[in-house]
Amino acid sequence: MNNVTNEKVHRTEREMVLDVIGKFRTKMSPALSRLAKQSDPVAKQFIPSPYEALDFGTEKPFEEGKNNHGIYGLERVYEDRAVLTPYFECSAYCRYCFKKSRTLAGSAKRMSDEDIDKAIRFIESDSRIRTVLITGGDPLVDPRLLEKVLDKVFPIPHIRNIRIGTRNILFSPEKVTPDLAKMIARYQQIDYDEPRKSKNISIGLSLNHVDELTPEVVRAYQRLIREGITVRGQVVLLKGINDSVSAMRELLETFLCTGIVPYYLFHCMPVVGAKHFRTSVQKGLDLLQELSPYSGTTTFQYVYVTPIGKHRIAPGHQLEYVKIDGSRYIRSTTPYKAADFLEFSDNRELPPLHGINEEGYITSHYLDGHDEEEILA
Numbered sequence: 001m002n003n004v005t006n007e008k009v010h011r012t013e014r015e016m017v018l019d020v021i022g023k024f025r026t027k028m029s030p031a032l033s034r035l036a037k038q039s040d041p042v043a044k045q046f047i048p049s050p051y052e053a054l055d056f057g058t059e060k061p062f063e064e065g066k067n068n069h070g071i072y073g074l075e076r077v078y079e080d081r082a083v084l085t086p087y088f089e090c091s092a093y094c095r096y097c098f099k100k101s102r103t104l105a106g107s108a109k110r111m112s113d114e115d116i117d118k119a120i121r122f123i124e125s126d127s128r129i130r131t132v133l134i135t136g137g138d139p140l141v142d143p144r145l146l147e148k149v150l151d152k153v154f155p156i157p158h159i160r161n162i163r164i165g166t167r168n169i170l171f172s173p174e175k176v177t178p179d180l181a182k183m184i185a186r187y188q189q190i191d192y193d194e195p196r197k198s199k200n201i202s203i204g205l206s207l208n209h210v211d212e213l214t215p216e217v218v219r220a221y222q223r224l225i226r227e228g229i230t231v232r233g234q235v236v237l238l239k240g241i242n243d244s245v246s247a248m249r250e251l252l253e254t255f256l257c258t259g260i261v262p263y264y265l266f267h268c269m270p271v272v273g274a275k276h277f278r279t280s281v282q283k284g285l286d287l288l289q290e291l292s293p294y295s296g297t298t299t300f301q302y303v304y305v306t307p308i309g310k311h312r313i314a315p316g317h318q319l320e321y322v323k324i325d326g327s328r329y330i331r332s333t334t335p336y337k338a339a340d341f342l343e344f345s346d347n348r349e350l351p352p353l354h355g356i357n358e359e360g361y362i363t364s365h366y367l368d369g370h371d372e373e374e375i376l377a
């Protein structure tokens with residue numbers, strides 16, 4: 001904590017704490033509060049830190065409300081996927097996420113019935129959309145709203161995959177009741193005569209440290225798995241929490257032996273108040289390289305997320321660096337065509353720091369993080 005009072009910061013720790021409290025909200029569920037008392041890696045993810053006052057990052061990495069095509073709660077970036085955010089709130093605020101920002105507190109908390117109907121008509125109108133991701137906020141906070149959305153998404157003939165993104169299984173494992181698991185499983189349908197017409201529903205569960213896999217949490221996702229629902233684990237790479245081979249190996253192995261399929265390892269996004277959580281992008285590549293002898297055939301896909309979509313990178317990938325305004329950025333040519341992005345996302349122009357190469361593909365610049373401790377000073 002001494003770094004925080006380093007003279008380079010020019011502010012006392014107390015001033016920084018007041019700044020953090022003024023800018024950011026704090027929320028924890030009862031189960032999480034109990035767990036945070038027993039686990040330092042969990043506490044660090046939910047208890048405000050003076051480091052959040054460090055001047056850095058953007059408040060809205062993506063437009064809050066995901067308001068594409070004039071439909072509140074709808075987002076589309078890729079040809080084959082649409083994202084619905086029926087419920088914008090979470091039962092707790094992760095300190096590395098933009099949800100904690102007070103300036104977002106006034107946003108509408110949920111899609112209205114009209115918003116949902118408009119979004120469904122939009123998805124129905126484009127048979128290229130095969131996957132609907134229902135995310136948040138957290139869709140499991142309001143299961144009735146989730147059921148209402150599932151009832152409308154499931155019958156759309158061209159929808160093959162429904163994915164639900166959640167962290168609420170950690171926050172409120174008791175809410176994953178047998179009835180909830182059965183309700184979700186209803187939206188799974190195997191067509192034995194024409195398998196390609198089957199419909200799959202799966203859960204993307206965000207967990208970042210093995211301490212989060214408590215008996216209650218494991219029982220909760222096992223209730224889903226026993227109903228035939230695939231549960232995939234997605235992890236955010238967080239400095240001081242899981243950025244070591246031992247922490248990541250323990251998490252990966254526990255995922256595998258309790259039935260979670262490892263899915264994404266996300267680099268921590270450059271959101272305001274999250275500077276102290278961000279490692280370099282290279283750090284994640286190095287970790288996966290070191291894990292590769294252990295993880296067998298199943299490991300995480302490593303991605304960093306920009307406003308134009310995910311960038312997948314794997315060990316052996318050579319990152320290209322450029323300096324912009326004194327900061328280190330990763331430059332890459334993406335697999336996404338600019339014309340496609342503009343059409344799907346209903347944007348007139350690319351986001352800042354993005355361009356188009358001669359073949360029409362988007363080039364992007366992503367703000368890197370740092371591994372050195374002194375960046376906090």
Ligand code: SF4
Pocket residue numbers: 089090092093094097098099100136137138167168206
């Ligand atoms: S649960 Fe997800 S959306 Fe909610 S605060 Fe945490 S990371 Fe952000």
